[in-house]
Amino acid sequence: MTSSGYAPLQHLDDPDFDQAGVSVRVLRLDLYPPLNAAMSSGNKYFKLKYNIQAAQQQGKTQLLSFGGAYSNHIHALALAGKQHGLQTIGLIRGEQQQPLNPTLRDAVDAGMQLHYINRIDYRRKAEVNFIAELERQFPAAFIIPEGGSNQLGVQGCMEIADHIAYYRGQHTDTVMLPVATGATMAGLVAALPNSTVVGVAVLKGGDFLHDELNAYLLQSGQIDWGNWQLECNYHGGGYAKCDSRLAQFISDVSKRLDIPLEPVYSGKLFCALYDKVRTKAFPHGSNITLIHTGGMQGLRGMQQQFDAALKQA
Ligand SMILES: *Cc1c(COP(=O)(O)O)cnc(C)c1O
Numbered sequence: 278m279t280s281s282g283y284a285p286l287q288h289l290d291d292p293d294f295d296q297a298g299v300s301v302r303v304l305r306l307d308l309y310p311p312l313n314a315a316m317s318s319g320n321k322y323f324k325l326k327y328n329i330q331a332a333q334q335q336g337k338t339q340l341l342s343f344g345g346a347y348s349n350h351i352h353a354l355a356l357a358g359k360q361h362g363l364q365t366i367g368l369i370r371g372e373q374q375q376p377l378n379p380t381l382r383d384a385v386d387a388g389m390q391l392h393y394i395n396r397i398d399y400r401r402k403a404e405v406n407f408i409a410e411l412e413r414q415f416p417a418a419f420i421i422p423e424g425g426s427n428q429l430g431v432q433g434c435m436e437i438a439d440h441i442a443y444y445r446g447q448h449t450d451t452v453m454l455p456v457a458t459g460a461t462m463a464g465l466v467a468a469l470p471n472s473t474v475v476g477v478a479v480l481k482g483g484d485f486l487h488d489e490l491n492a493y494l495l496q497s498g499q500i501d502w503g504n505w506q507l508e509c510n511y512h513g514g515g516y517a518k519c520d521s522r523l524a525q526f527i528s529d530v531s532k533r534l535d536i537p538l539e540p541v542y543s544g545k546l547f548c549a550l551y552d553k554v555r556t557k558a559f560p561h562g563s564n565i566t567l568i569h570t571g572g573m574q575g576l577r578g579m580q581q582q583f584d585a586a587l588k589q590a
Pocket residue numbers: 319320321349350424426455456457458459460461462542543570571572573
């Protein structure tokens with residue numbers, strides 16, 4: 278299923294899909310760039326690409342960003358910085374925990390400097406004054422917002438569409454992906470005017486994402502083709518929450534389809550897919566491409582929570 282310059286496309290076989298008359302495949306960004314533990318992968322690779330380029334063009338020697346203790350973004354930033362010869366600084370929400378969890382252990386091993394900020398200050402992370410303070414404190418740093426979600430991130434995510442287009446024999450009318458800030462989805466919406474992009478919100482109260490999507494498209498100078506919709510009922514109780522139902526679902530489906538899933542993003546994406554297929558929400562004959570955005574590294578820090586939820590199922 279692999280071809281070197283592009284993410285693999287995996288076809289999914291399930292009697293449920295046959296019965297609903299839909300064809301489903303997954304673009305495996307979790308395997309792109311081709312798996313190399315020392316590189317960032319998934320949607321964070323695309324979000325960082327032009328941020329790193331901009332940092333280099335501005336002569337910055339450091340990358341600075343924000344995230345929680347299990348953040349895929351922080352993990353990807355640390356690896357990408359190492360790869361490009363840029364120092365990295367991670368501002369981590371909450372108190373320092375010892376020993377470091379696997380995400381932060383990898384980040385430190387890749388050379389990232391960690392600073393912890395309390396939850397109250399962390400909320401100011403996008404405020405102009407707070408950023409100005411950081412610019413004074415870290416003059417050599419290129420500052421990237423949480424999740425790598427800015428205009429440059431959207432620009433990078435538009436290139437995910439090239440990976441879909443590569444398999445052009447496989448017409449896609451629907452693209453589905455998990456959504457947190459909406460920057461990845463905005464890139465796909467902008468680059469795929471002929472498909473419907475369905476975003477599955479992983480946070481509770483995902484309706485705010487309508488405005489976020491509009492803002493990302495506007496900032497990036499992209500036309501809103503109106504080719505998108507948000508699914509806000511698959512958050513499963515909130516960000517990074519994993520109840521016994523979700524744990525059981527992930528355990529069953531990842532075995533049945535032979536695909537790695539985790540509870541924060543891809544597990545919820547697949548929940549939404551199966552629910553929509555079973556309720557016949559997709560017209561007969563639909564060609565659906567899911568985006569596996571990666572994030573498997575985060576499961577290491579959640580394994581106990583996951584196993585406990587599975588036991589209760
Ligand atoms: C960060 C992340 C997302 C969310 O991307 P947004 O652009 O913030 O919506 C989805 N999946 C995975 C695996 C992620 O790490």
